[in-house]
Amino acid sequence: MAPVFSHGDLRLYLLNLLDEGPRHGYDIMQALSDRTGGTYTPSAGTVYPRLAKLEEEGLVTKSIDGRKTIYEITAAGRAEVAARAGDLEGIEANLADSVRLIADEVRGSVREAMRSLRADLAAASDEQRTGATPTATPADDDPRVHSREQLHRADAVVNEFRARVRSDLRTHVARGGDLVASLVDDLAVELDRLGRDITRSLRG
Structure with missing residues (x-):
């Protein structure tokens, strides 16, 4: 089976998930698994480095809530999600095909x-x-x-x-x-x- 996310798509989809609201790391991984119908279950080693990269780019911020690290999209991140709405539609279509x-x-x-x-x-x-x-x-x-x-x-x-x-x-x-x-x-x-x-x- 072909990869669920093509190169660069996962980065954008993470931003899209955070555009819906703040999430902690496990919640993000679970959301990815749910929305791909179980065809893609990412590891922490896949998700967290990308979140760190998004933070470096100023698209995401993180805060500590007890033992959880909460990630939240910034205004710049929302602007990128809005600008790439067409790309997101294509990703969503691919996810539907996978299900x-x-x-x-x-x-x-x-x-x-x-x-x-x-x-x-x-x-x-x-x-x-x-x-x-x-x-x-x-x-x-x-x-x-x-x-x-x-x-x-x-x-x-x-x-x-x-x-x-x-x-x-x-x-x-x-x-x-x-x-x-x-x-x-x-x-x-x-x-x-x-x-x-x-x-x-x-x-x-």
Whole structure:
């Protein structure tokens, strides 16, 4: 994935965040993560040197509030933000694209996992109907034994799918990503369709 901020864009975006109001360092880093949908989580080593540079340029001032260092934009900083409004619009558009991209990636992951699950369960259903297995031995000839084995396999596949998708979704949201309703709707529809396909296959 391409960098979220091109050269010089982060500097301007920091000014833009401070133009909204004073912030301490951690708040700035959290805001950057939130507004990029979790695609960019800057380190202190990235943010603080840039804030120090903005302070040297007279665009930002800092003050101490207890254990926190509060950064505030100056009149000169506000003037630069206003003068570069067009550049900021371009940055905001790129950030929106990044959020859409990560949502598409999550959506693709969900669909791929559901296709894999459908294929595995269809194969298990076919084996159950035919009673055939590539590695069958005399001890496996009992269809009931084979069915129980396939049931355990199906349980494992379903649990693996659930764990993987749940982890992907939780990680996405924890990083500040936007979990769009259409993605959840697609998940519900696909799972319902898959459930009906499995029921029809089992009824033969």
